[in-house]
Amino acid sequence: MTGNAEGTNGGEERAETEVASNDRRAVVAKRVDDGDADLTEISQLAAAAGYEVVDELTQTRTEDAAFMFGEGKVAELRDRVCRADADAVILDNDVGPYQTFNIGGKLPEGVEVIDRFTLILEIFGQRANTRKAQLQVELAELRYELPRAEAKASLAKRDERPGFMGLGEYDESVERDIKRQISEIRDELDSIADKEQARREQRRDSGFDLVALAGYTNAGKSTLMRRLAAEMDVDENADRHPDLDTTAESQDMLFTTLGTTTRRAEMEKRDVLLTDTVGFIADLPHWLVESFESTLDSVYRADLVLLVVDASESVEAMREKLVTSHDTLYERNEAPIVTVFNKVDRLAPGELADKRAALSGVAPDPVAVSAKTGAGVAELRDRVESELPEWERERLVLPVSDDAMSLVSWIHDHGHVADETYASDQVTVDFEAKPSIVARARSKAAGLASAESA
Numbered sequence: 001m002t003g004n005a006e007g008t009n010g011g012e013e014r015a016e017t018e019v020a021s022n023d024r025r026a027v028v029a030k031r032v033d034d035g036d037a038d039l040t041e042i043s044q045l046a047a048a049a050g051y052e053v054v055d056e057l058t059q060t061r062t063e064d065a066a067f068m069f070g071e072g073k074v075a076e077l078r079d080r081v082c083r084a085d086a087d088a089v090i091l092d093n094d095v096g097p098y099q100t101f102n103i104g105g106k107l108p109e110g111v112e113v114i115d116r117f118t119l120i121l122e123i124f125g126q127r128a129n130t131r132k133a134q135l136q137v138e139l140a141e142l143r144y145e146l147p148r149a150e151a152k153a154s155l156a157k158r159d160e161r162p163g164f165m166g167l168g169e170y171d172e173s174v175e176r177d178i179k180r181q182i183s184e185i186r187d188e189l190d191s192i193a194d195k196e197q198a199r200r201e202q203r204r205d206s207g208f209d210l211v212a213l214a215g216y217t218n219a220g221k222s223t224l225m226r227r228l229a230a231e232m233d234v235d236e237n238a239d240r241h242p243d244l245d246t247t248a249e250s251q252d253m254l255f256t257t258l259g260t261t262t263r264r265a266e267m268e269k270r271d272v273l274l275t276d277t278v279g280f281i282a283d284l285p286h287w288l289v290e291s292f293e294s295t296l297d298s299v300y301r302a303d304l305v306l307l308v309v310d311a312s313e314s315v316e317a318m319r320e321k322l323v324t325s326h327d328t329l330y331e332r333n334e335a336p337i338v339t340v341f342n343k344v345d346r347l348a349p350g351e352l353a354d355k356r357a358a359l360s361g362v363a364p365d366p367v368a369v370s371a372k373t374g375a376g377v378a379e380l381r382d383r384v385e386s387e388l389p390e391w392e393r394e395r396l397v398l399p400v401s402d403d404a405m406s407l408v409s410w411i412h413d414h415g416h417v418a419d420e421t422y423a424s425d426q427v428t429v430d431f432e433a434k435p436s437i438v439a440r441a442r443s444k445a446a447g448l449a450s451a452e453s454a
């Protein structure tokens with residue numbers, strides 16, 4: 001594949017690649033059919049992957065079958081690469097394997113041609129620090145490679161261009177090998193996903209509501225996560241919640257967060273576990289989204305999703321990012337969504353009201369916050385509690401016994417006790433909890449009563 005996203009075996013080797021990668025120089029380029037090409041996001045992605053952007057080039061024209069750009073533009077690209085002494089060309093386009101090969105052929109020896117997807121994979125490869133993340137990166141790389149291997153195999157078979165791309169002979173065994181690896185990785189990811197699903201169910205059974213932070217990359221999800229999270233009680237929960245973590249790193253960089261982090265959030269009544277996860281980005285091919293699907297399970301399977309958007313950006317940028325986010329959520333999301341306008345500390349007076357009005361179609365009734373200053377966060381907590389699935393109210397009268405006392409404390413752990421009254425031989429607990437918890441409390445109480453009468 002193009003780019004240097006190979007070597008997904010992680011470990012110390014990866015750390016060295018990362019250090020070495022920090023002084024790579026890149027020219028970023030983009031072609032659009034019409035209008036002006038915007039290089040902001042691809043430049044941010046390049047920086048996130050550790051490239052220094054040394055020059056840029058854009059072109060507005062229809063796609064050239066052989067070179068993607070016009071051939072004259074490729075000559076200009078070559079000049080710029082030479083002048084800037086660049087190591088790589090980063091293209092913000094969906095570039096076919098042959099186009100990549102053809103552009104590479106016009107560039108000085110050793111200059112890499114990297115497209116948007118391989119660049120994103122490179123970033124993910126550098127950030128992948130769990131088994132699951134590494135497997136997902138490997139899966140995406142293999143899925144990127146498969147059609148390319150197929151193309152090479154069919155060319156080799158027809159004996160038209162042996163040694164295509166200077167990478168030696170290809171036969172179908174390469175393809176078979178890739179397919180076998182893909183299926184092995186899928187199996188392992190499936191079993192990880194099953195364990196995670198079981199853990200979510202267990203958490204629900206213990207009375208937690210699961211709230212997920214979703215949104216475009218760099219919207220401020222991790223910063224908001226830290227703001228909402230309770231002072232850490234990881235130690236207390238270390239066994240029950242192995243992915244609970246004290247940190248959720250924030251940086252002004254795309255894709256700071258790759259894996260998922262879960263922390264307890266402090267709410268008035270509800271026990272909420274908040275999960276932070278990978279950000280969304282526009283224009284991803286389906287194979288890349290699918291490779292990271294199980295990372296988004298914590299969003300899709302939550303009880304409530306907080307869709308965070310950077311409100312300091314232009315209305316147009318916000319709209320595009322909201323649409324991308326909704327597209328990503330659309331097919332599989334099961335939970336209600338609350339839109340959060342973040343970074344309101346950066347807005348001029350009146351700007352918030354204008355943006356609310358302009359975006360009411362894609363962001364109905366958003367909560368405005370600053371994760372940085374804490375403004376609006378109290379309102380957000382109230383909103384989370386009011387949007388979570390309704391709790392049921394119940395009143396149980398129990399005999400005073402050791403077993404009854406442990407049931408009372410179980411109810412305290414799993415719901416919200418409004419009143420607890422002791423009489424000489426009985427205790428009355430008035431509480432609210434999820435319907436499933438209320439049902440279990442009832443059956444436990446029935447068990448107590450029958451044990452007593454036995």
Ligand SMILES: Nc1nc2c(ncn2[C@@H]2O[C@H](COP(=O)(O)OP(=O)(O)OP(=O)(O)O)[C@@H](O)[C@H]2O)c(=O)[nH]1
Nearest residue numbers: 218219220221222223250251255256257279371372
């Ligand atoms: N001014 C301002 N900056 C903020 C606010 N919230 C987050 N930021 C900044 O925005 C940048 C991105 O924040 P993160 O919390 O890393 O964003 P994220 O959504 O987790 O990003 P990824 O993990 O990269 O997808 C950081 O530089 C934060 O300091 C806010 O309310 N106000």
Ligand SMILES: [Mg+2]
Nearest residue numbers: 221222256257
């Ligand atoms: Mg983050």
